[in-house]
Amino acid sequence: xxxxxxxxxxxxxxxxxxxxxxxxxxxxxxxxxxxxxxxxxxxxxxxxxxxxxxxxxxxxxxxxxxxxxxxxxxxxxxxxxxxxxxxxxxxxxxxxxxxxxxxxxxxxxxxxxxxxxxxxxxx
Amino acid sequence: xxxxxxxxxxxxxxxxxxxxxxxxxxxxxxxxxxxxxxxxxxxxxxxxxxxxxxxxxxxxxxxxxxxxxxxxxxxxxxxxxxxxxxxxxxxxxxxxxxxxxxxxxxxxxxxxxxxxxxxxxxx
Numbered sequence: 001x002x003x004x005x006x007x008x009x010x011x012x013x014x015x016x017x018x019x020x021x022x023x024x025x026x027x028x029x030x031x032x033x034x035x036x037x038x039x040x041x042x043x044x045x046x047x048x049x050x051x052x053x054x055x056x057x058x059x060x061x062x063x064x065x066x067x068x069x070x071x072x073x074x075x076x077x078x079x080x081x082x083x084x085x086x087x088x089x090x091x092x093x094x095x096x097x098x099x100x101x102x103x104x105x106x107x108x109x110x111x112x113x114x115x116x117x118x119x120x121x122x123x
Numbered sequence: 124x125x126x127x128x129x130x131x132x133x134x135x136x137x138x139x140x141x142x143x144x145x146x147x148x149x150x151x152x153x154x155x156x157x158x159x160x161x162x163x164x165x166x167x168x169x170x171x172x173x174x175x176x177x178x179x180x181x182x183x184x185x186x187x188x189x190x191x192x193x194x195x196x197x198x199x200x201x202x203x204x205x206x207x208x209x210x211x212x213x214x215x216x217x218x219x220x221x222x223x224x225x226x227x228x229x230x231x232x233x234x235x236x237x238x239x240x241x242x243x244x245x246x
Contacts, residue, residue: 026149028144030200031200074229077225078218078219079224102199102207103198104201111124
């Protein structure tokens with residue numbers, strides 16, 4: 001069945017959540033949002049572009065930092081209201097220079113940092 | 124640092140997206156939503172409870188099907204507006220009886236089912 005982006009269930013702001021997962025090791029890197037335009041750009045270029053809710057603008061991931069995400073495969077969930085992006089991540093995904101944005105774990109009721117910023121990488 | 128759920132950034136509906144990931148193999152199983160109450164119940168019981176936006180009620184995952192999610196570790200992203208639930212999933216996570224809700228992949232412009240429903244499991 002040909003993929004029709006209009007068949008996705010964008011929310012009332014025209015957005016859909018997109019989870020980026022490292023294609024090679026399965027690590028969940030980040031969650032951000034897409035609109036129809038950013039999804040189209042992602043599919044057209046093979047590089048992930050999100051929609052920045054704070055800037056209200058397209059957000060070509062890694063455009064300034066070089067920490068780009070190359071799309072390996074797009075997956076859609078059963079409700080068609082969430083996307084899973086299987087990516088190859090260059091450098092850290094997180095703006096804190098950590099590999100993943102999910103670097104804080106709850107252990108015994110305490111927040112614990114389980115990842116350190118990568119040395120030598122720029123934000 | 125002790126975890127304070129009030130420090131999370133719930134959206135204007137009081138919700139936060141929660142990604143469930145298989146702790147053993149890294150597979151992303153589903154994405155759903157939590158509010159403060161469902162998160163508290165999840166942490167208290169060790170079993171994942173979401174918030175159903177359609178039913179506007181707590182949704183104890185697997186309560187009727189038996190396909191429960193046992194929480195191994197909760198992780199929080201850098202912006203504190205998304206949760207990653209590392210879980211042990213009993214049976215399929217998806218209501219279609221597939222292991223993951225992300226069973227549709229986009230390949231060469233076509234939607235392709237990459238997972239089959241598990242035999243013998245109930246919804």
